[in-house]
Amino acid sequence: MKLSCLQENLNRGLALVSRAVATRTTLPITQNVLIETDKSMLKLSATNLELAVTTWVGAQIEQEGSVTIPARLLTDFVGSLPNDKIELEQTSRPAGIHFKCARFEAQINGTESSEFPPIPSVEDGVAALIDPQILRTAISRVALAAATEETRPVLTGIKLEISGQQFTMAGADGFRLAVYKGPLIEPIEEDIEAIVPAKTLSEVQRLLGDQEEPAKLMVTPSRSQIMIHLNNIEVVSQLIQGTFPNYSQLIPQDYTSRAVVDLQEFTRATRASSIFARDGGGIIRLHIAPGSDSSPGKISVASRAEESGDNHGDIDASVEGEESKIAFSARYLTEVLGVLGRGEIALETTTASSPGVLKPIGSEDYVHVVMPMFVQW
């Protein structure tokens, strides 16, 4: 293999694939990046056996070839080079690459590419096309609700359902549930159903960057892998096997109190309360009071620190139904408000020990169900 490319392009490519490089592994070669020529491009791949990321970098190919190089060393070295043309020449004894860039030269030793684990390709199967902006929003709003502990593996995944003209993503960790529904660019002929690791989707969200081309999702017929094709990037991930909880029955259909508030005000009051909640069991107490003829309704957001003090902040709300009190985990409340951005949201509650529901006003695409905390009022 012999080729040249721009440092800037190689650097960007390595940054994209490096997140899939294994950190702790029993298979040392997965700490390497696979470098190979692919038609007139330089192809970079990395895998930790659960997730694989491949990208292509523009290059002038003089001679075909392939080899694997330790990812960390390669990324750090390329990152330190000036933005200039880099010449790469494969060496066979030892297997590696010789680099030349401006007045720098280096030899990095690696391993034969034949030892690199094969990266599965998803060629056949139904493909769904999703607008990149919508996919980013969807992932950011559901991934936070997925479990991080491995006690029940399916809950570390996001349930993905694609049918007709719509896709649904749901995350649930037992304490909260987030469901997002979004449109497809074109209707799909066959339904897709899979549990995708939340970590994979968070990587996809990062890799999407500001790309404008639609993302293409495909699942292998055996339903063991998903491929997500982005502009110049391919992500292949193992799917989680198992049964995801039947989440639709967990979404309350009724409420006794519904408060509509400005998201930014609610976020500010919640942040202030979170500071006190840190030393008070992480509890934020909400007191939702309907308005009267003379005064508007409000939500009082309060927390107490064990010894250092307490706080409360009032925000205007249009409240329908009864006065109510409910306490939430400061973390859960902050996280969901954080992914909702701007606008108005509705908080629907029933009792202090039944789930609260948050929904953005003006769209039907997102529902967040969060279980309260029990407290001594």
Next chain:
Amino acid sequence: MRYVLHADMDAFYASVEQLDNPKFRGEPVVVGGSETSRGVVAAASYEAREYGIRSAMPMATAIRLCPRVIRITPRFPRYREVSNQVMRIFSELTEIVEPLSLDEAYMDISKESLDAFNLEDIGSSLKSSVKERTGLAITVGGGTSKTVAKIASQMAKPDGLLLIRPGYEQSFLNPLDVGLLWGVGPKTESILKQYGIDKIGDLADRDDDWAYRILGRRGKELRLRALGQDYSEVSTSRETKSVSVETTLTEDIIDPAILRSELRDLSDKLALRISRNGLRFKTVSLKLRLSDFTTFTRQQTLNYNTDNADTIFELSMGLLEKEMKPGLEFRLLGVSVSGFQESGQLVLFSM
């Protein structure tokens, strides 16, 4: 100077029965379930004890030891009523009363006993008040710590009064069997005996490091108790630490379906009891007794608090399934929950 009393109502349930039914007085009386329902002795009158009957003994054994024994089914509401009466008398003496059960309590009389010369007066007037107002005999032990007070009352039973004066703790404790120390069960006792520790004084003579090496962190604590240096306070408000229910099966059971349905009933009963008190648990423990009386517990802790009956059932059933082996027969099942919290995250669905 701190001074603690330990009061113990003698053969409590049996004494209440003898009090309420004059014809039982002077007779061997036991309170507990019938031998056909595999009951055990909850309390035995002093007359019954002369036959070797002890509490926790299977009823069938008690009847074998004394065929003319009078067996009475427990009447807990009545015992509670009498207990409340007695506790009220205790609280007239001092406001610092810590009830341990229906028939036992600690009292801190540090304030009342400033003049240590009147200790005997305090103790005997407490005994006579209880006798006059309820008709029951109690035993009172006293000392500068809970340990000394409790051992003193054990030594003075029945209807006794034994107050250890400040400064005499060690001379009182030293010659006593080490098994009398609170926290020394049969297992610890046999370990201690292997090292030649028979008396409380033998343990007091060893140093902290030795106690730590042999019994771990607990060892140091036990040694301090052996020295009469137990600083734990008489606490008036006892938080609920655990709630338990258990059932002695009508016959030894192997059939998983029967065990399952018993466990279901226990779980429902337990859930009802804790939810009435607004408690939410984190830990479920299963208590098992085999046909040979081997008793052990197994427990599991959740990462959240709940008061859900199904959760109690599923966790305890899971623990039971691990213990079921061919040929094992169970005679008692018990479930308890603990790890209560004032606040905590509720669950949307169980994981």
